[in-house]
Amino acid sequence: MxxxxxxxxxxxxxxxxxxxxxxxxxxxxxxxxxxxxxxxxxxxxxxxxxxxxxxxxxxxxxxxxxxxxxxxxxxxxxxxxxxxxxxxxxxxxxxxxxxxxxxxxxxxxxxxxxxxxxxxxxxxxxxxxxxxxxxxxxxxxxxxxxxxxxIELKEKGKLNAPGSTQQCWEPKHKALIDAIFADGYRLRYSGGMVPDLHQILLKGGGLFSYPATSDVPKGKLRMIFEVFPFAFVYEKAGGEAIDGKQRILELSPSHPHDTTPCFFGSKVEIERVKQCYA
Ligand SMILES: O=P(O)(O)OC[C@H]1O[C@](O)(COP(=O)(O)O)[C@@H](O)[C@@H]1O
Ligand SMILES: [Mg+2]
Ligand SMILES: [Mg+2]
Known part of the structure; x- marks a missing residue:
């Protein structure tokens, strides 16, 4: 290695x-x-x-x-x-x-x-x-x-990084993101998954989401190159990574360029995602 x-x-x-x-x-x-x-x-x-x-x-x-x-x-x-x-x-x-x-x-x-x-x-x-x-x-x-x-994530963070085109969000996703902001979380989204996820890791926690949307129903981010590696990083740092319902690291692509909806965060924020998408 x-x-x-x-x-x-x-x-x-x-x-x-x-x-x-x-x-x-x-x-x-x-x-x-x-x-x-x-x-x-x-x-x-x-x-x-x-x-x-x-x-x-x-x-x-x-x-x-x-x-x-x-x-x-x-x-x-x-x-x-x-x-x-x-x-x-x-x-x-x-x-x-x-x-x-x-x-x-x-x-x-x-x-x-x-x-x-x-x-x-x-x-x-x-x-x-x-x-x-x-x-x-x-x-x-x-x-x-x-x-x-x-790097270790806290149980709960302060940052919210909501990806994709908001116009194409499902109503339940919009309600989730609005509720997180209503609880005082700050918007931090540059459009680069590396610095956006790095920021959440270094500032102790929060949520990064790239959901299924009407324009990209299977999400935009690619499993093998982007989503699995960051899911591994987040789990090892004490956080979680899910596709809405399932643990990301339990997924297998059928094609090298397959994408998936994804949510990375500390425990408290991922619990909110699970409740929303259950
Ligand atoms: O602008 P959007 O739709 O929120 O997408 C942003 C996402 O797209 C990406 O730029 C895709 O990566 P590439 O630049 O490697 O294609 C991610 O880094 C980022 O999280
Ligand atoms: Mg690239
Ligand atoms: Mg990329």
Whole structure:
């Protein structure tokens, strides 16, 4: 596992440099989800593939920017699913973006996750590794990742990050979000799942939701690359992640690019979601 973390750190340094100095424009390609890829989406994907190709324990990889799985090492143990540049549509407005990694053993089901990692490219570069617990590191001026702290969620938080187009929410979802705001929660939503979920983790708790809506009935966020890794992080930090009713980590996609509605948060907020969606 350490070799994989080291490859992610090398990738993070290279991607940070690309974000700072490369062309921020769109390419002419469309990915499996139907999004037009930025040149930076493609470059970040290539950087990660190059770094993972050096790691013998990785059997295969699949990313948000690849149509199909890519085999790396026949004798490898782990399958890695990743979103090379999450929130990339925020690059043009210079907001924080991220990379997300799920390290699976035995196929890309939630139950097969062995570790999850994400990187935040903000004013500083931070790396979070969830295995037994959740550890946060920050890149120093020599490009080394220095341990900062272990992240633990409180039972109840203060932040609310409601995703998707509100016009398309179900009435019960609107009632839930309104009730949470009525209880004093503050709105914190940038449109980048990495910084939005990172903020809730670091500020002690709250709720991030991306529900089923009339325009995206199966949600927008992708299981293998985005939702499973963050569900793992939230559970290891003492929180919960559900699709409304079921634990996210009990789900299995039938296609690599499958999406699911998702709710991540501390215990108290997730209990409210369960009551609403029961
Ligand atoms: O603008 P919306 O519909 O709330 O969606 C925001 C979500 O879309 C995403 O940007 C999707 O990720 P990509 O940039 O990797 O496609 C998430 O980071 C974010 O949580
Ligand atoms: Mg993404
Ligand atoms: Mg992406």
């Amino acid at each position: 350490t070799e994989i973390y080291e490859a992610i750190k090398r990738s993070a340094k290279r991607i940070k440099e690309a974000i700072e100095f490369d062309d921020t424009g769109y390419s002419e390609n469309i990915n499996a989800t139907g999004d037009t890829q930025l040149k930076l989406d493609i470059k970040s994907d290539q950087i990660i593939e190059e770094e993972f190709a050096k790691v013998a324990s990785i059997k295969e990889i699949i990313s948000e920017e690849k149509e199909e799985k890519t085999s790396l090492h026949v004798n490898g143990i782990y399958d890695v699913g990743y979103d090379p540049l999450d929130g990339s549509s925020l690059i043009d407005v210079n907001l924080s973006v991220g990379s997300i990694f799920g390290i699976y053993e035995g196929g890309y089901a939630g139950a097969n996750l062995k570790a999850a990692v994400y990187v935040v490219y903000g004013p500083r570069v931070e790396l979070v590794i969830a295995e037994k617990d959740v550890k946060m590191y920050r890149m120093n001026k020599n490009g080394e990742f220095v341990f900062i702290k272990t």
